[in-house]
Amino acid sequence: MRHHLVLRVVSKLLIPFMLLFALYVQFHGDFGPGGGFQAGVIFAAAFILYALVFGIDHAREVLPEHVLRYLVPAGLALYTLTGFAGIALGGKYLDYDVLGSTPTAGQHLGILLVEFGVGVTVSAVMVSVFFTFAGRTRDVDEEDW
Amino acid sequence: MAFLDHVAILQVAVPLLAAPLCVMLPGRHLPWALTLAVSWFTLVCSIVLLAEVSAGGSIAYHLGNWPPPIGIEYRVDAINALVLLVVSGISAVALPYARRSVEHEIEPDRHGLFYTAYLLCLTGLLGVTITGDAFNIFVFLEISSLSTYVLVAAGARLDRRALSAAYTYLVLGTVGATFFVLGVGLLYMVTGTLNIADLAERLPPLAESRVVQAAFAFVVAGMGLKLAMFPLHTWLPNAYAYAPSLVTVFLAATATKVSVYVLLRFVYTVFGHEFAFIEPVLAWLVLPLAVIAMLAGSVVAIHQDNLKRMFAWSSIAQIGYMMLGLALASASGLTATVLHLFNHALMKGALFMALGGVMLRIGAVSLASVRGLASEMPWTFAALVIGGLSLIGVPGTVGFVSKWYLILAAIEKGWWLLALLIVAASLLAVIYVWKLVEAAYLQPAPQDRERVRDMPPDMLIPLWVLALANIWFGIDAGLTTSVAGTVVNAFLGGGS
Amino acid sequence: MPEAITEHYNYWLVIFLLMAGLFVTITSGNLVKKIVGLNVFQTAVFLFYISLAKLEGGTAPILTGEPERFSNPLPHVLILTAIVVGVATTALGLALVVRIRETYGSIEEAGLQEADRQDELRAAAEQGR
Amino acid sequence: MAPDMVTVIDLVLLALLCAAAVALILVRQLFAVAILAGAFSMLSAGLLVTLDAVDVAFTEAAVGAGVSTVLLLGTLALTQRRSEESRRRGTGPALLAVVLTGGALVYATTDMPGFGDPEAPGFRHVVPEYIVGSETDIGVPNIVTSVLASYRGYDTLGEVAVIFTAGIGVLLLLGRRREDEIQDEARRSGSGDEG
Amino acid sequence: MIELVQDIVSGTLLLAGAAFVLIGTLGLLRLPDFYARLHGAGITDTLGAELMLIGMMVQAGFSLVTVKLLLISLFVFFTSPTATHALANAARVTGLRPALVPEDDIETMRTRDD
Amino acid sequence: MWTAAAIALLVAMVMALTRAFLGPSLFDRVLAINSFGTKILLLIGVLGFLTERPEFMDIALLYALVNFIGTIAVLKFFRYRNLGLSSPAAARPENRK
Structure with a gap:
């Protein structure tokens, strides 16, 4: 997409907003629609746009595969560990009440952690799935077209 | 933290935590070691759980400390403790065996x-079994199903048909889950x-509500797809035949059992079999289909050349x-159902393990390729024979115990024909097991095949553990029947 | 009868959608289209759940301080989970389709079955040696 | 007036969804299938908004517009664009299965609580506690978030595990391999094919 | 009083926008070929959408909603023409032929550009 | 007022969907779907005002941001028959891996 100047400029303009929006959705999920999953998808979408316009190799430089390899499990691990934290602090699994000084504070902290875990895993999985699909080329068979 | 208070959740949460850790581990041995450790841990958990509930009580664990209808609850009673034992037990036995087999096939x-997917599959199956929440069943069912599709497709390195089998499984499995x-x-x-x-x-x-009736139909159809109830079984033979050996062992022994458990749970706990509309469905739809599956599965199995496929069809039966x-x-x-759930896991586990060994040594599992192999791999084939006998239902093996109860049940109802059909299906099993025995023991080895050694001990020992379990629980059926008795009491006694 | 229509029109349309999705899934010979059909089928089930959560005169379940009638949030949560499961299945299914295309050279079910049959015959021939 | 309009929108969107589904049955070009799938997702997002399920609509919108279409196109790029749409096989049994499914559901609708009926059991049991609890126990205005992350947080954990599984699965199926592995496989399949 | 003005202004904008959306889409449906349809889509995506969004902004007054609407209109203002532009470009590069232009003219267009 | 706007949008959506179904060229479909996205966005906005919960604008905002991606993907798909590469030269076999 070397010649698409308009596209490149508009995308460059748009991507920061998408990332911001993803953060907004991630942390505003308590009040409005949205949450970790949606934020993760939007974050991944911003990345996909970047990869589409600037090429996947550039995108891989920004988010290398070995980093993704750790991000994919990190979110799930964070979620599970939040659950174990409930046990460690004397409650049940995934019991957020015990995480904070008051039950409500604990709930807030728990939800924050958990949603963050969801966001990380979802965005990392989506990006790596896209990379896997887009990074795979095949010999172009003309008759298929 | 008291281990005993949290066994129920640790059973599922530990493998679930291990899965993301496993991806990060380098090399080939560490993931395997982690998976092995986790499997044994879950086995310990399920033994503890079974010991706690075998008195007839049940354990409840409230996730997030929310009381049941609000939050999700884990509830363990005799039946799911037994299924948990089957799943974690097979996993614990299969993993020592897995190392070489996986090294060879992946x-x-x-x-x-691969091991991460395996851990997720284990998590999913355990999660489905232990949970007391209907929607949570779906979520964990999908964890196990998705990882199963992946695991089956991993067999594509040896045979590309694994891919198409995985695809079919994915489509039908998803339709089944959506029905559920x-x-x-x-x-x-x-x-x-x-x-x-x-x-x-x-x-x-x-x-009387029509909504409830429709709900019953959809749950049965959905689970029927997942457990390969005839005529919804079409995904199973290829999926089992072309999956990697470890996956076949694990799936054949556990995945369908868990679905059977869910169906039992819904029919007997949620709906209660006294519901006016359920009895005719069981008698006029499920029963004939079951009989057809029994006979047709065995007949098709006789005509199979690929041994993994043969036993896959036998699974349908x-x-x-x-x-x-x-x-x-x-x-x-x-x-009989509860016993067979346990027993079938033992026999199919042993049979597919033995076939995995054959796969390792000669790279194929067709009738023709195992000709004369028994003299070269005596231990493997001895175990295979034990598994086969158990499949037939020869006295002294576990297969006999469950079939005995089944025939008893048919006779109690005065349905002699049904009892005869059960015996006939067992005789059909004799035919295909005999074909295998004949090829392996009586026919000469082909000239162009190099002589092979028997399986290495780290694969033989797990195989023989299962084979001996087939005999042990066949002779001393006390433990399993007492658990089954508790289950039956809970289902039929308090089910109103 | 008109009562029955006004009370359940939503469900009927959803049921039609569900049937269409299932039909595509079962009959389509193309592997990609099957996955899309599966998606439609699942979406119909999601819409069913959301329909049963709807409350006449209710609003979205977000507290605003004033007492209000809310639609049922629980099915929303369940369907959020189910959508994620659907996406996961789609991604995996498509990945499988790509692999199938690479190994079989076809993404038509008929071609696949034919190839599988050929494999079978070849395996049999090999054994017969 | 206003609620009626919402009902009308709801009906029109549903009808459009059905039309899109029928179009999906008819269309043969895979690319058009992908496009229709996109339209389908947008329509259902709109419908979900009219049904008050904003969180779900948000998800559907994000997934449909951001990921699904791209993935579908990525698949088509790696496979082929035109569906040869082989002869439909076994339409009879398929139709039977579909009609049975639909029939069972239509049969069930006659006993269902009406659409939007406040007396439906869903509104009486459990859910009132969520609505009160979301404010008092958790202090989160979005009830969906509090149910999702806390009351039924365990389901969400499962959901993350599912998406993780999909990621692992795609990597296992399509992940890039080292060069020697590819050669190894080529040798293997080469000898297998000739045999 | 202010509310009345607000209602009238936003109503006018909204209805004008809706009219443009309708006309544009009618063009999308009825015009003879892809390049002509681009124009129809253009009207919908820019003029129609912007007018409607401004109408909504007027209605919403000063609030977070207005900010969001403003952002939406900005993004739509940038992305829609870009998408259309890219699409037209792709169509031309791929060799999609306008229905209303004679064959020869296209040839000259080709040779001149490439 | 909102009602009229909503009706206009619904009619426009029907027309756009018809174009997407009829084609005939793939670009027509993409164009139709792109403009369909704009209409859904507007409809969600209008719905927010109709039901007096205008905070649902988040969804419209999402569409404004993300709808674009699908079109770009299509485009890329057409020019290079591949979603990942930055130029057609890279698609040639000798330049791969």
Whole structure:
């Protein structure tokens, strides 16, 4: 997409907003629609746009595969560990009440952690799935077209 | 933290935590070691759970400390403790065996991912079994199903048909799961709850509701797809035949059992078999289908050349036995189902393990390729024979015990023909097992095949553990029948 | 009868959608289209759940301080989970399709079955040696 | 007036969804299938908004517009664009299965609580506690978030595990391999094919 | 009083926008070929959408909603023409032929550009 | 007022969907779907005002941001028959891996 100047400029303009929006959705999920999953998808979408316009190799430089390899499990691990934290602090699994000084504070902290875990895993999985699909080329068979 | 207070959740949460860790582990041995450790840990958990509930009580664990209908609850009673034992036990036995087999069948740089998928599958199956929440069943069912598709497709390195098998499985499995969700949604619509115990309380007054009837139909159809109930079995033979050996062992022994458990749970706990509309469905739909599965599965198995496929078809027939017991809805019938659930895991586990060994040594598992192999791999084939005998139902093996109860149940109802059909299906099993024995023991080895050694000990020992379990639980059926008795009491006694 | 229509029109349309999705899934010979059909089928089930959560005169379940009638949030949560499961299945299914295309050279079910049959015959021939 | 309009929108969107589904049955070009799938997702997002399920609509919108279409196109790029749409096999049994499914559901609708009926059990049991609890126990205005992350947080954990599984699965199926592995496989399949 | 003005202004904008959306889409449906349809889509995506969004903004007054609407209109203002531009470009590069232009003219267009 | 706007949008959506179904060229479909996205966005906005919960604008905002991606993907798909590469030269076999 070397010649698409308009596209490149508009995308460059748009991507920061998408990332911001993803953060907004991630942390505003308590009040409005949205949450970790949606934020993760939007974050991944911003990345996909970047990869589409600037090429996947550039995108891989920004988010290398070995980093993704750790991000994919990190979110799930964070979620599970939040659950174990409930046990460690004397409650049940995934019991957020015990995480904070008051039950409500604990709930807030728990939800924050958990949603963050969801966001990380979802965005990392989506990006790596896209990379896997887009990074795979095949010999172009003309008759298929 | 007291281990005993949290066993129920640790059973599922530990493998779930291990899965993301496993991806990060480098090399081939560490992922395997982690998976092995986790499997044994879950085995310990399920033994503890079974010991706690075998008195007839049940354990409840409230996730997030929310009381049941609000939050999700784990509830363990005799039946799911038994299924948990089957799943974790097979996993614990299969993993020592897995190392060489996986090294042989999976690309070296994919072992971490492969074991992660395996751990997720284990998590999913355990999660489905232990949970007391209808929607949670769906979520964990999908964890196990998705990882199963991946695991089956991993067999593509040796045979590309694994891919098409995985695809078919994916489509049918997803349709099945979606049917199940639809059924749960209908139930939620009329009761306002998802908790299984709560559902069981709120459903009886609604027995006449058409919504409940439709919900029953969808749950049965959905689970029927997942457990390969005839005629919804089409995905199974290829999926089992072309999956990597470890996956076949694990799936054949556990995945369908868990689905059978879910069906039992829904038919007997949630709906209660006394519901006016359920009895005719069991008697006129499930029962004939089960009989057809029993006979047709065995007949098709006779005509198979690929041994893995042969035993896959035999699995369809064996699922027929389980469904038959379920459909008979009597104490002995249910006992037979519960016993067979346990026993079939032992026999199929042993059989597929042995075949995995053959695969390792000669790279093929067709009738022709095992000709004369018994003299070269005596231990493997001895175990194979034990598994085969158990499959037939020879006295002294576990297969006999469950079939005995099944025939008893048929005779109790005065259905002599049915009893005869059960015996006939067993005789069909004799034919295909004999074909295998004949090829391996009586026919000469082909000239162009190099002589091979028997399986290495780290694979033989797990195989023989299962083979001996087939005999042990066949001679001393006390433990299993007492658990089955508790289950049956809970289902038929307190089910109103 | 008109009562029955006004009360359930939503469900009927959803049911039609569900049937269409299931039909595509079962009959389509193309592997990609099957997955899309599966998606439609699942979406119909999601819409079913959301329909049963709808409350006449209710609003979205977000507290605003004033007492209000809310639609049922629980099915929303369940369907959020189910959508994620659907996406996961789609991604995996498509990945499988890509692999199938690479190994079989076809993404038509008929071609696949034919190839599988050929494999079978070849395996049999090999054994017969 | 206003609620009626919402009902009309709801009906029109549903009808459009059905039309899109029928179009999906008819269309043969895979690319058009992908496009229709996109339209389908947008329509259902709109419908979900009219049904008050904003969180779900948000998800559907994000997934449909951001990921699904791209993935579908990525698959088509790696496979082929035109569906040869082989002869439909076994339409009879398929139709039977579909009609049975639909029939069972239509049969069930006759006993269902009406659409939007406040007396439906879903509104009486459990859910009132969520609505009160979301404010008092958790202090989160969005009830969906509090149910999702806390009351039924365990389901969400499962959901993350599912998406993780999918990621692992795609990597296992399509992940890039080292060069020697590819050669190894080529050798293997080469000898297998000739045999 | 202010509310009345607000209602009238936003109503006018909204209805004008809706009219443009309708006309544009009618063009999308009825015009003879892809390049002509681009124009129809253009009207919908820019003029129609912007007018409607401004109408909504007027209605919403000063609030977070207005900010969001403003952002939406900005993004739509940038992305829609870009998408259309890219699409037209792709169509031309791929060799999609306008229905209303004679064959020869296209040839000259080709040779001149490439 | 909102009602009229909503009706206009619904009619426009029907027309756009018809174009997407009829084609005939793939670009027509993409164009139609792109403009369909804009209409859904507007409809969600209008719905927010109709039901007096205008905070649902988040969804419209999402569409404004993300709808674009699908079109770009299509485009890329057409020019290079591949979603990942930055130029057609890279698609040639000798330049791969």
